[in-house]
Amino acid sequence: MALSGTLPRIKDPAEIERILQENNELKRQIAGGGGSTSYQIPYEELEVQDQIGGGGFSLVYRGFWRGTPVAIKKWFDPNHSDQMVQEFREEVMTLAELRHPNVMQFLGACMKPPQLAMVTEHMPFSLHSVLYGGQVDLDKRKIVAMAQDIARAFIYLHSRRPAIVHRDIKPANFLVDRAWKVKVCDFGLASNSKAQAGAGTPQYMAPELWENSHYNEKVDVYAFGVLLNELIAREPPFSGVPLLEVLSDIIKRCWDGTSSARPSFLQISELLKEAAKSL
Ligand SMILES: Nc1ncnc2c1ncn2[C@@H]1O[C@H](COP(=O)(O)OP(=O)(O)OP(=O)(O)O)[C@@H](O)[C@H]1O
Numbered sequence: 001m002a003l004s005g006t007l008p009r010i011k012d013p014a015e016i017e018r019i020l021q022e023n024n025e026l027k028r029q030i031a032g033g034g035g036s037t038s039y040q041i042p043y044e045e046l047e048v049q050d051q052i053g054g055g056g057f058s059l060v061y062r063g064f065w066r067g068t069p070v071a072i073k074k075w076f077d078p079n080h081s082d083q084m085v086q087e088f089r090e091e092v093m094t095l096a097e098l099r100h101p102n103v104m105q106f107l108g109a110c111m112k113p114p115q116l117a118m119v120t121e122h123m124p125f126s127l128h129s130v131l132y133g134g135q136v137d138l139d140k141r142k143i144v145a146m147a148q149d150i151a152r153a154f155i156y157l158h159s160r161r162p163a164i165v166h167r168d169i170k171p172a173n174f175l176v177d178r179a180w181k182v183k184v185c186d187f188g189l190a191s192n193s194k195a196q197a198g199a200g201t202p203q204y205m206a207p208e209l210w211e212n213s214h215y216n217e218k219v220d221v222y223a224f225g226v227l228l229n230e231l232i233a234r235e236p237p238f239s240g241v242p243l244l245e246v247l248s249d250i251i252k253r254c255w256d257g258t259s260s261a262r263p264s265f266l267q268i269s270e271l272l273k274e275a276a277k278s279l
């Protein structure tokens with residue numbers, strides 16, 4: 001008997017996505033829950049210096065790995081509960097697979113409790129510090145160029161199978177270098193297989209996340225619209241500052257209450273290219 005005759009035919013895209021995710025989870029478990037040995041870093045090779053961020057279950061430090069400046073994200077639940085260790089592993093395994101100029105570069109990780117740490121390239125600024133930290137001049141061209149960087153990162157993330165939905169787009173989760181290049185960081189929510197639909201940062205959450213209903217990568221498009229508006233207004237979301245004319249159409253389309261009506265990041269990238277020409 002032909003094998004195809006014995007297999008159920010699956011047509012529902014949501015079902016296919018679920019099976020793909022299960023398959024991915026299995027692969028992770030087979031990897032031993034410890035991650036590939038190729039990227040494990042002995043904790044003794046790290047020189048941890050001053051704290052630069054963090055909250056929740058992790059703190060981020062500046063430091064050195066064998067003489068190279070790096071960022072070190074340490075998980076610190078003193079009990080090292082199974083759930084915390086699992087969340088750490090999921091975040092490491094998500095980031096370890098990503099390679100893109102606009103995604104924070106993973107370098108390695110200390111995977112042996114109680115020393116759980118993720119080592120990445122160090123970036124001098126966060127988008128939050130650029131927006132609110134001082135007298136940084138942000139003209140229209142810089143705003144559009146930064147938006148392009150973000151759109152490129154998300155074309156990449158959303159085109160992976162299964163798609164990586166970040167779910168926590170906000171200024172603190174983007175890093176900026178001295179040439180104004182922007183990179184996305186913090187895959188805590190993206191990788192957390194137990195995270196509730198309702199988890200996230202309220203001002204950036206699409207309506208479908210509030211309803212705890214089914215959602216997809218278009219929740220990132222909605223949050224990007226909020227962020228783009230914030231880049232222009234330089235005030236926390238929804239403070240009523242008028243939109244920059246050339247970008248107002250993009251922002252409104254990202255905010256569509258119907259997720260399927262929102263543009264993809266590929267379309268957003270094209271729209272930004274057009275906007276850049278008119279500046
Ligand atoms: N590679 C890096 N270079 C410079 N600063 C960084 C880097 N990674 C993180 N940071 C700083 O640390 C802050 C917190 O990092 P991150 O968002 O990964 O952790 P978190 O918000 O505590 O994570 P979670 O929400 O998953 O607990 C960032 O907002 C940023 O200011």
Ligand SMILES: [Mg+2]
Binds near residue numbers: 172
């Ligand atoms: Mg964060």
